[in-house]
Amino acid sequence: MSIAKEKSLSSRILDPIMAGIGYMLPCVVAGGILIGVGFMLDDPTIDFNNYGHNTKLADFFTTTGSAIFHFMLPVLCAFIARYHGKDAAIPGGLAAGYLASIGKSGFLGALILGFFVGYLIVLLKRIFDKLPDSLSGTKDLLIIPLVSVLCTGAVTVFFVEPTVGILNAQLTDLLNSLSGSGNVLLGVITGGMESVDMGGPVNKTAYLFATGALSNGVYTIMSAVLAGGIVPPFVTAFASVIFKNKFTPDERKQGYTNFIVGLAGITEGAIPFLVRSPLPVIGSCVVGSGLAGGLSMYLGCSIRAPFGGVFVAPLNSNFGGWMLSVAAGITVGTILLGLSKKAERQVIA
Template sequence: MKKLLAVTACPTGVAHTYMAAESLIKAAKEKQIPLKVETRGAVGVENEFSAEEIAEAHAIIVAADTDVLEGRFAGKPVVKVPVAQAIKNPAGLLDEALAKTASASAASDLAAQVEASKAERSAKRTGPYKHLMTGVSAMLPLTVAGGLLIALSFIFGIEAFKEQGTLAAALMDIGGGAAFALMVPILAGFIAFSIAEKPGMAPGLVGGMLASKIGAGFLGGIIAGFLAGYVAKWLKDTIKLPRNLEGLKPILLIPLLATGITGLLMVYVIGEPVKAVMDGLTHWLQSIGSANAVLLGLLLGAMMAFDMGGPVNKAAYTFAVGLLASQVYGPMAAVMAAGMTPPLGLWLATLLAPGKFTKDERDAGKAASVLGISFITEGAIPFAASDPFRVIPSIMAGSAVTGALSMMFSATLRAPHGGVFVLAIPNAVGHLALYALSIAIGTVVTALLLTVIKKPVEAAKAAA
């Protein structure tokens, strides 16, 4: 019996990672295929493969949108797809992996695998989106921890942190002074790491720190990360030394040259123009009129629901999270509210029109309600996968309404995650009642649209 391995990872490491793993495991059991799944989520690496397991595997499925150390699989047949594909079509991925032909060297020499890993990983890159999401994935724990600690400091009063020596001041120092200060350097460092591996880390971290000091913000950090990564990768591929001096490249030459080049470009060429862009964006968002605010909320809301945790969703979320460091809190409120609405709307629709959903979907609706209040938009994926042309427009409409209302009500959110559990923290949310109302209205809009446009289950089966 051919053994398969699969690794799943999404940028946030919260929902897609584990939903994909569960789908693959379920499909493998139905097909009686030996399968082990390694998850790389927010809690770290679980069920990590050993070298022996990789050597024994017929093929590996990589369902990931971030770096998963693919060099380990050098010489093995690999099926690479976005993480969402493993949720939508796990059986097809298993069949594709089984159909792969193992190379002659794949089944034997572990030493050859290790030796070939660097070249293999470079060959397997999937482009800028993956590099960006690797950085975002590394940054998010800092953002969430920092944002929640800042929110907790407001329990003692919105300005209590200004009194030195108090618990509120300590929480603000930890969340804002430390965690938020590391956001941009970590973002840049892991973007560079995804591009150039370890040699990119130092120039990426330094470039990100310079972006923070200059005031170029998260946009400067993204640019610094890509710049540092590609400079380090170019140096790694270009510099040729005698074999006995090769050890100098990763510990001396590349860090020195890449950090120097990245730093000088950030200081003299890139930093100030990007700072001007960030200052302009921040000023516009802080002085935005009600009409423009509604349009921005409408756009961010629709983006959050469009692919439910995919690239468009993550673009809106990254935009909002990056603005927290600039003390712009409106877009974050709109994004989280709009991300909660799709699963909540689907749950409500299963209650209002149970005849239009299968028993499995009605059961999934109960789970979606929990995911929705937790700000895990991915709870809507099973419904969208089974009926995309009705579900996706409905949830986009509901999320767009929620985002627009949140911006129109001038709601603000100082924590980047947490769902309804953050709402209980005093002063974490501005205009709390109106904010909750915007979520409720968007939920109802989604549910009503679904009850109108979805076909009853029996009619849908007959049409099929």
């Protein structure tokens, strides 16, 4: 009986997330690769502040990729919400996901808000179910979508974003305090932060800190962050191929996709693995990313490109050193994930 309840609770949490991720990943993969190609084709010597948009061809790839990539969190949130709230949950889910994407909460915020919107729609349907049949069309097309969007917007703006904002401020202060304490330690921390929540507030804080350093003429931090961000998709890809018995068939399929996702440095490719096995995946990837970031700093690697993964690696001041750093992080992370993750049990009907 307890096992059945545990499975029911697990499915109520995991199934909506996996449904949302299934719709989100095409946006991540297509958008990320196009952005990476845009940076690869551009010439940063024309105008570094406009990198990715200096030539017409580069601008086409970067702009198109960015447009698709920015749908990632709205799509994730909307389809998590739709799992419980059906089609009526899509407007609120899109609004919440968009607010999370332009705000500070990122992936984690979209995840939480997706469940909030879904259950909010279920509640609203029960509340407005007593309305007369003559108002059923108004209820479905106007009242429920409008109320859900207003409630979701209020929760996002007044509760979720401020809470995450406090966390971001504390993390930024920590990174600023470490700036003068040693480059290697800063590289380990910023690189490892990339894998803590795979696109959430911790990941965003490290990236924004590195972006701010770029504007101040410090390029080593971005190199460490990009090295850390490229590790998770490759760790999950290699681990799913080498340690096959520890991954589901769906995870093994996603693993092959992550070889491509990793080339563009899309950390979010590891999210499907994180959802099913959070502690082994986060732990192994944080160690691997921290190692990659620390080695990148130690070897004096620097880069001006703010995104692009392997596609922009040739622009690194120490291309060989950066690739070595990434390879070391991937190797250690893969071994740790293979050792720490439990083997998948076959379900017998």
